[in-house]
Amino acid sequence: MPSPYLEIFIVLCTELIAIICALAYFGGIWDLYKAWDSSEWKETKGRILYFGVTTSDEGDGPATYHTTIEYKYIVDAQIYRSSEVGFLGMRAATKRNAEALIKHLREPGDLSVFYNPRKPQESVLLPGLSKGHILSGAYVSGVTCWVLYALFQVWVKT
Secondary structure, X not given: OOOHHHHXXXXXXXXXXXXXXXXXXHHHHHHHHHHHHHXXXXXEEEEEEEEEEEEEOOOOOOOEEEEXXXXXEXXXXXXXXXXXXXXXXXXXXXXXXXXXXXXXXXXXXXXXXXXXXXXXXXXXXXXXXXXXXXXXXXXXXXXXXXXXXXXXXXXXXX
């Protein structure tokens, strides 16, 4: 028979994991909503102030490419600056995605910036949902269901 302290520890750890997963889940839902909402945002032209790509390779998986960008745009005679590419981790990407973004940014002419008409200081370069958003939502939902199932099992046994 396990110690009562061990049971309490297991329950507390499970609840902590459930809270973390719930926060990630609701944060993911909020980002999915913002990504979906951004597909209706207005478009304006902007200028790139800086951009680059850095690579992080931790050795135990594929390298991750992080885009760094800063751009400016004008809405109603007000100049805004932003560094947002898109929602849900659009800064970290595969090499192919990073190269496609760089190619898009290097195209001659003005940059297309999509801004929130209710909050013009909020903008992205890549509006809307992508396959990655749907996969992220499915992953977060799956993990959350698994944790809730584990919590239920612990609750039933006590």
